[in-house]
Amino acid sequence: MKEMQIIPKPERVKLSHGEFAFEPKTTIFASTDFLPAANHLAQALAQATGVVFDVKQSEQRTSAAGAICLLQDARRSDLGDEGYALSVKADGVVVRAFRPAGAFYACQTLRQMLPAPGKGGVPGSRTLPLADIEDRPRFPWRGFMLDSSRHFQDAAFVRRLLDALAFYKINRLHWHLCDSEGWRIEIDKYPGLTTAADGGKYDFYSKKEIREILDYAARRHVLVYPEVEMPGHSFWPLEVFKELR
Known part of the structure; x- marks a missing residue:
C-alpha cells in the first residue's frame, strides 16, 4: 500500500486495504463542542468532492x-488539547478527541487524505483510504511569521494564509505589523x-478588519501574536512624532 502524504506526518498510521466512499447522503455527526469543526469539514469536503454534507449534533456514535x-x-x-484518534472504515469514519482543537486537526488530516482536485479546481475523488491514525503534536508552538509592515497584504490575503496554516496544523501567527517601513494598525487617537x-x-x-481576522484565526485554532516594534525599528512613528526624537 502506498504511504499517505500527510503534513505533518502523524505519530502513528496503520493502513488497510479498501476505501471509504462519500455519498450524497453522507452525514457528519458531532458532539456539541465539535460542531464548529464539523461545519468547517463539511464546507471543505463539499468544495473538494462536490458532495453536500449534512451536519447534525450527537454525543454518541451513530x-x-x-x-x-x-x-x-x-477518556482520551x-x-x-490537540491530539486525535481517527478511524476510517468502509462503513464510516470516527474521530475521537479530548478537546475541540484535536477534532479540528483530525478534520485537516481527513482533508489531506483526499486526492488533490482536478485541473481548474474540478472536484476530485470521493474516496478515502482505510486507515487508523493517532496523532498529537510534538511541538506545542508551531508558528509562522507574516511581515505586513515592509510588504503589506490585504485582509483577504491574511484569511487565505490562515486557511493554509490551519490545513497544515500551524497554530501560531506572529504578525509583524509595525516597523520602520510602516505602521499598519489603525489607532483613532493617532x-x-x-x-x-x-x-x-x-x-x-x-x-x-483586525477584529475579523482575529476571529477568523480563532475559529481555525490559530493564536495571533501582533508585534509592535519599540524602541528599535521605530523610524515611522518618529517621523510622525518628531518631538520624540
Whole structure:
C-alpha cells in the first residue's frame, strides 16, 4: 500500500486495504463542542468532492452507515488539547478527541487524505483510504511569521494564509505589523500613524478588519501574536512624532 502524504506526518498510521466512499447522503455527526469543526469539514469536503454534507449534533456514535462521527471522549485525555484518534472504515469514519482543537486537526488530516482536485479546481475523488491514525503534536508552538509592515497584504490575503496554516496544523501567527517601513494598525487617537507623509494612499488594517481576522484565526485554532516594534525599528512613528526624537 502506498504511504499517505500527510503534513505533518502523524505519530502513528496503520493502513488497510479498501476505501471509504462519500455519498450524497453522507452525514457528519458531532458532539456539541465539535460542531464548529464539523461545519468547517463539511464546507471543505463539499468544495473538494462536490458532495453536500449534512451536519447534525450527537454525543454518541451513530449506527448510520457511511456516517462521519466527531466524538468528544473524556477518556482520551492522553490525546491532550490537540491530539486525535481517527478511524476510517468502509462503513464510516470516527474521530475521537479530548478537546475541540484535536477534532479540528483530525478534520485537516481527513482533508489531506483526499486526492488533490482536478485541473481548474474540478472536484476530485470521493474516496478515502482505510486507515487508523493517532496523532498529537510534538511541538506545542508551531508558528509562522507574516511581515505586513515592509510588504503589506490585504485582509483577504491574511484569511487565505490562515486557511493554509490551519490545513497544515500551524497554530501560531506572529504578525509583524509595525516597523520602520510602516505602521499598519489603525489607532483613532493617532491618525498620523496611518497617513502617508505626502498625503497619498497608505495601506493599513482598520480596527474592524483586525477584529475579523482575529476571529477568523480563532475559529481555525490559530493564536495571533501582533508585534509592535519599540524602541528599535521605530523610524515611522518618529517621523510622525518628531518631538520624540
